[in-house]
Amino acid sequence: MDDLREFARIGEAAVREAGLYLRSHLGAAVEPSYKGTVDLVTPFDLGSQEILVGRLSAAFPDHGFLAEEGLARTGSSDCRWVIDPLDGTTNFAHGFPVFSVSAALECAGRTALGFVYDPMRDEMFRAEAGRGASLNGEPIRVSGVADLDRSLLATGFPYDVRQSPVNNLDHWGRLIVRAQAIRRCGSAALDLSCVACGRFDGFWELKLKPWDVAAGALIVREAGGRVSDAEDGPFVLDAPVIVATNGLIHRAVIDVLRMSNPAGGNDGR
Numbered sequence: 001m002d003d004l005r006e007f008a009r010i011g012e013a014a015v016r017e018a019g020l021y022l023r024s025h026l027g028a029a030v031e032p033s034y035k036g037t038v039d040l041v042t043p044f045d046l047g048s049q050e051i052l053v054g055r056l057s058a059a060f061p062d063h064g065f066l067a068e069e070g071l072a073r074t075g076s077s078d079c080r081w082v083i084d085p086l087d088g089t090t091n092f093a094h095g096f097p098v099f100s101v102s103a104a105l106e107c108a109g110r111t112a113l114g115f116v117y118d119p120m121r122d123e124m125f126r127a128e129a130g131r132g133a134s135l136n137g138e139p140i141r142v143s144g145v146a147d148l149d150r151s152l153l154a155t156g157f158p159y160d161v162r163q164s165p166v167n168n169l170d171h172w173g174r175l176i177v178r179a180q181a182i183r184r185c186g187s188a189a190l191d192l193s194c195v196a197c198g199r200f201d202g203f204w205e206l207k208l209k210p211w212d213v214a215a216g217a218l219i220v221r222e223a224g225g226r227v228s229d230a231e232d233g234p235f236v237l238d239a240p241v242i243v244a245t246n247g248l249i250h251r252a253v254i255d256v257l258r259m260s261n262p263a264g265g266n267d268g269r
Contacts (some may be wrong), residue, residue: 192216
């Protein structure tokens with residue numbers, strides 16, 4: 001317990017420092033490079049990752065790391081940090097102030113801690129397995145909305161949306177006429193955190209990576225929500241689809257997703 005408390009203290013401080021670094025550079029001239037047609041990376045993604053990995057590895061030299069910008073390092077302990085140094089890179093590169101920093105700590109294959117920080121609103125979402133979730137130190141809970149047609153949902157689209165038929169467009173088309181509304185904010189970690197605190201009632205997305213969802217999924221669960229794959233089975237970090245809701249609308253969302261092409265592309269109907 002003492003170790004976990006220290007992991008949490010230093011982890012939260014590192015996430016906050018990285019977020020404030022990003023906030024201080026929002027609007028600066030950005031020269032991105034591209035990992036795909038629309039999947040970009042900026043020098044600030046790398047700068048944020050250097051802060052996170054630098055602080056955490058200095059404090060916990062035996063921990064491993066998995067981070068978005070090309071870092072996969074095995075440690076000598078059973079603990080590993082799963083990091084997204086800038087979730088919402090496209091938003092950031094365009095000066096749109098919706099992005100986050102996300103970090104989760106796995107111990108013995110189980111997610112023990114999760115942090116998602118929105119530096120523009122100074123909102124720190126945090127969860128510890130079995131001990132609940134909080135926003136800036138205050139407990140949070142998922143919403144009580146029980147009807148899909150009164151629900152505000154969130155989603156996103158994969159970076160290969162132009163090339164691949166597995167692109168979420170069919171799922172979007174079916175859910176947009178069933179939910180009250182759908183938002184596409186550009187940061188999966190923030191979307192999950194907003195489910196956890198009741199701003200959104202549900203979220204689904206395809207082709208996310210472990211660093212996109214590790215912290216947010218724990219925060220949703222610890223806030224009383226439900227997280228699964230598209231078949232309502234147990235969610236794992238490399239699942240092709242994540243569905244996270246307040247629990248009350250979970251079955252309804254799953255049922256609509258099952259009506260679509262399971263891949264989430266255009267089923268021709």
